[in-house]
Each structure stands twice: as structure tokens, then as C-alpha cells.
Amino acid sequence: MINNFLYFRPESEDEVIERLKQYAAESKILAGGTDLLIYMKQYSLLPSVLIDIKGIKDLSKIDLDSDGNLIINAAVTCNDLIENNYIRKHYPVLAEAAHTIGSYQIRNRATIVGNICNASPAADMAGPLLVLDAAVVIHNGESIYEVPIKNFFTGVKKTVLKPTEYVKAIKVPGKYKDKESGYLKASRIKGHDLGICNVAVSKNNGTVKVAIGSCNITPVLLPDFESKQLDVKEVIDVAMKNINPIDDVRGSKEYRRHLVKVFIQRLLTKEEISH
Structure with a gap:
């Protein structure tokens, strides 16, 4: 059984921010849900609001910015990363690590950003992103700012992320290509x-x-x-x-x-x- 909750599926990032400000600590971002839904079934996490970001198309993209940095947006799944030819050719360590996460079916749901935000000490994507000097791109409604991933984790299942913020993307410097x-x-x-x-x-x-x-x-x-x-x-x-x-x-x-x-x-x- 899972607790009762309100479910929202925003169509824009502005709506995500609006819901986060409205519900703050009562809410959780839902991307893949492979960790979150387990915690809810175990009653170790009981959000009253879920904000599903999978309906925002831009968040499912793997991009390059104008400086040639790799941008892995918030709803990119493990299999999206593994099957991306650019990643496999130029950043193979990311594909290698993603391939070790769960089963194929799990990797179809689990997101790269979710693996980081879950903040498990055993997070498979953390190590490769740390050695690639990645930054976590955070949206708080007022601004979009970056935190080096080495400063993102603060403890077991804890990060610097505030209740009214969400991780928009992970940025990997192009110098590691x-x-x-x-x-x-x-x-x-x-x-x-x-x-x-x-x-x-x-x-x-x-x-x-x-x-x-x-x-x-x-x-x-x-x-x-x-x-x-x-x-x-x-x-x-x-x-x-x-x-x-x-x-x-x-x-x-x-x-x-x-x-x-x-x-x-x-x-x-x-x-x-x-x-």
C-alpha cells in the first residue's frame, strides 16, 4: 500500500516551481520513481504531493551547450544514456556506470539525476560524475545556479537541495570529452x-x-x-x-x-x- 497523495504532471518548468513553492517540504519530484516509490511502499517516506516531471519534453534531452559541455537533463533515463552514441563514444565511463544500475526494465525508468538526488553512498553515477568534475544545475524559481557535484552530497540520502528547488540537469565539462x-x-x-x-x-x-x-x-x-x-x-x-x-x-x-x-x-x- 502507498499513502494517499496529490499528483501533478506539469507541462513546464515554471509549473514545477509553482507547485514546489505551493507545497514545499510536503512534495517530492517524481522522475523515474524507482527509489521514491519503494520508500513510499515501505512508509519510510510519505510525501503528500508528487510532481511528475516526465511530461516536460526538454527535461528528457541530452544536449551540448554553447561551450561544448554535456548536459544531462532531469528526466534522462539510464537507458537513454547507455544507448546514446555520443555518450558511448566520448564519455564511455557514464554509459559503463549506468549499465550497472538495476535490470533493463529498471533502467528504462531510473534517471541519472534521480540516482544522484537519492544520494545513496553507493550511487553508481556519483563516482563517474565526480571524476568528470560535473556540476549539478539547480532551479529555484529565482535563478538557475550550479553546485559542483563534490559539494552536493551532505550525508546518507542528504543533499544541499532545498524543498523549493529541483535539479534541472547535470553538466559535464567538455574538457573531459x-x-x-x-x-x-x-x-x-x-x-x-x-x-x-x-x-x-x-x-x-x-x-x-x-x-x-x-x-x-x-x-x-x-x-x-x-x-x-x-x-x-x-x-x-x-x-x-x-x-x-x-x-x-x-x-x-x-x-x-x-x-x-x-x-x-x-x-x-x-x-x-x-x-
Whole structure:
């Protein structure tokens, strides 16, 4: 059973803002709903208003802005991303990560922005977006502003987003087009399961970025490393100091630490890097 709620399907972003201002904390944005509806069935989240943004056509687009930055709008699904030729060619790490989310049917509903807004420490898209220096584009009715994704997460299932705001898009800088990147994830089973841990890496103009998921209360972006002087052991040591994994049904903290070491080794020795 799900609690009773009001349902709105706006046809414009202005109407989204109007409803958010009207209902504020009582409302939730509905895009894919693959997380939200589960929480509602479990009574862990009981919004009295759902604002369904899938009727706004522009929010289902993958675009390039005038500066060549990649724009992933709020209703773009995982399969939209995976099946996009431009993404697969120029930003393959995004497609790789999206492909690890759920089943094909789930990926037809689940959105990239929703995966980020759910703010799970294990979010599959967080790591790749962190190592690509992505920004979260937020609309509050008065203005549209950007927050670096590294500053977006504040805790388990918590973000900087305010009740009268919504995420309009994710912006990936064009400077990461065609750069080396990679993503590895471990889960208990093949198929739709939350990750025991995940690691993403990018290399761009002498800088190496590494992000780790499911090993702290938020996804972790390590300090930048210089590729010319890269010491994999040093990267692993820094990673061990910056993560704080837990024991749970998916794996022990010791196992998670071991996997992070293995994944960093593989990604930085080009065993799992995409070009």
C-alpha cells in the first residue's frame, strides 16, 4: 500500500516551481520513481504531493551547450544514456556506470539525476560524475545556479537541495570529452544489486581523479594526483585514509577496503580504462 497523495504532471518548468513553492517540504519530484516509490511502499517516506516531471519534453534531452559541455537533463533515463552514441563514444565511463544500475526494465525508468538526488553512498553515477568534475544545475524559481557535484552530497540520502528547488540537469565539462576513464563495481550477484563498493577514475591533462562509492556516508572524491609522478601505492594509501566503510549484509569493511585497493590497481594500470 502507498499513502494517499496529490499528483501533478506539469507541462513546464515554471509549473514545477509553482507547485514546489505551493507545497514545499510536503512534495517530492517524481522522475523515474524507482527509489521514491519503494520508500513510499515501505512508509519510510510519505510525501503528500508528487510532481511528475516526465511530461516536460526538454527535461528528457541530452544536449551540448554553447561551450561544448554535456548536459544531462532531469528526466534522462539510464537507458537513454547507455544507448546514446555520443555518450558511448566520448564519455564511455557514464554509459559503463549506468549499465550497472538495476535490470533493463529498471533502467528504462531510473534517471541519472534521480540516482544522484537519492544520494545513496553507493550511487553508481556519483563516482563517474565526480571524476568528470560535473556540476549539478539547480532551479529555484529565482535563478538557475550550479553546485559542483563534490559539494552536493551532505550525508546518507542528504543533499544541499532545498524543498523549493529541483535539479534541472547535470553538466559535464567538455574538457573531459574523449579523456581516459574507467569504472569498476562489485556486487553480491550479477544483475540488479547495490554495490559492495565502486571506484571511478579519469585522466585529463596530467591530472588523475579517483572517486569511491559505498565506503563512507557520501561518495568520496580523493585529492587530485599528477599522472607524471603517479604512484599507485600512494593513491591506495590516500584512499585508505579517506574511506570509512561499514560492515553490512553486502560485505565487511575489510572486504570493501580490499576491493578498493584491487579496483584502483586495475584502473590505474590501464586494465579497465576506456579511451
